[in-house]
Amino acid sequence: xxxxxxxxxxxxxxxxxxxxxxxxxxxxxxxxxxxxxxxxxxxxxxxxxxxxxxxxxxxxxxxxxxxxxxxxxxxxxxxxxxxxxxxxxxxxxxxxxxxxxxxxxxxxxxxxxxxxxxxxxxxxxxxxxxxxxxxxxxxxxxxxxxxxxxxxxxxxxxxxxxxxxxxxxxxxxxxxxxxxxxxxxxxxxxxx
Ligand SMILES: [Fe+2]
Numbered sequence: 001x002x003x004x005x006x007x008x009x010x011x012x013x014x015x016x017x018x019x020x021x022x023x024x025x026x027x028x029x030x031x032x033x034x035x036x037x038x039x040x041x042x043x044x045x046x047x048x049x050x051x052x053x054x055x056x057x058x059x060x061x062x063x064x065x066x067x068x069x070x071x072x073x074x075x076x077x078x079x080x081x082x083x084x085x086x087x088x089x090x091x092x093x094x095x096x097x098x099x100x101x102x103x104x105x106x107x108x109x110x111x112x113x114x115x116x117x118x119x120x121x122x123x124x125x126x127x128x129x130x131x132x133x134x135x136x137x138x139x140x141x142x143x144x145x146x147x148x149x150x151x152x153x154x155x156x157x158x159x160x161x162x163x164x165x166x167x168x169x170x171x172x173x174x175x176x177x178x179x180x181x182x183x184x185x186x187x188x189x190x191x192x
Contacts, residue, residue: 018073026054
């Protein structure tokens with residue numbers, strides 16, 4: 001008879017959090033996100049130790065291995081820099097045609113998706129929302145709520161991450177609080 005083994009990793013579906021000794025965790029604090037937000041004076045007045053988002057992920061195989069999958073979660077704290085909500089840095093996949101799923105667990109936010117031509121669309125994230133990020137689209141998540149926004153993600157093990165394209169090019173739009181409501185505001189591209 002075969003033994004029934006226990007999994008190396010567990011997920012708490014109420015919080016999206018992962019447990020297990022194979023999990024990696026990372027934090028992004030405001031001081032690590034210089035240049036991300038439009039309101040530089042407001043940014044300079046804020047505490048660089050302010051936590052903006054945390055990431056947990058499980059890579060059961062080596063990064064770059066074709067055909068595998070990774071799993072993770074991100075929690076974005078509520079907050080703003082000036083009138084712009086806290087958000088992730090955003091990225092494309094280094095293997096540009098690799099797709100990804102994002103599913104929100106708690107909180108409220110917006111997923112920004114930008115194609116290679118620089119056209120951007122915005123999709124609501126709320127508990128239970130499931131977003132498909134097609135290959136070729138840069139992606140960024142913005143917390144537009146008053147509470148932490150947590151979402152889980154699943155992506156190919158050979159996708160990789162390219163942060164420099166978004167950092168140099170921007171996202172085409174910003175999510176700003178106008179009259180206390182989140183609005184998608186077009187901006188002039190800041191790079192090629
Ligand atoms: Fe991704």
